[in-house]
């Protein structure tokens with residue numbers, strides 16, 4: 001893969017790990033940090049520029065930092081969006097699926113995006129993170 005795009009951002013959200021026997025079973029919040037690594041073997045156009053000069057637009061990748069009322073995860077109650085199991089593992093997998101879906105939505109008709117490979121790293125606290133990729 002000749003190109004790898006990396007971007008990082010944070011969002012602030014509340015959650016409960018339902019049924020967790022400890023503090024994480026009570027309502028609390030985190031400043032989550034997200035790192036996205038998207039590789040591709042060719043460049044593409046974006047909604048903002050028609051020439052094929054990007055792996056994907058950073059604006060597309062950073063959807064999750066938007067306010068929940070604008071479609072992101074910032075100032076969300078994550079259990080409302082994801083259900084009871086709001087572990088870093090589940091949130092990272094959700095961000096992976098939603099990010100790839102949004103990137104694929106920007107591709108030209110007929111482009112399946114089969115060369116695209118995404119890794120998500122989600123920090124729940126400064127010293128604990130989860131990586132998810134397919």
Ligand SMILES: Nc1nc2c(c(=O)[nH]1)N=C([C@H](O)[C@H](O)COP(=O)(O)OP(=O)(O)OP(=O)(O)O)CN2
Pocket residue numbers: 017024028086087088089124125128
């Ligand atoms: N594998 C996972 N374990 C835990 C998760 C998780 O998502 N995946 N989540 C939690 C809780 O959400 C908790 O808020 C975070 O736990 P922890 O890292 O223990 O948080 P602290 O930094 O506050 O803990 P210290 O005891 O101060 O180190 C728990 N486990």
Ligand SMILES: [Zn+2]
Pocket residue numbers: 015024028029030124
């Ligand atoms: Zn937590």
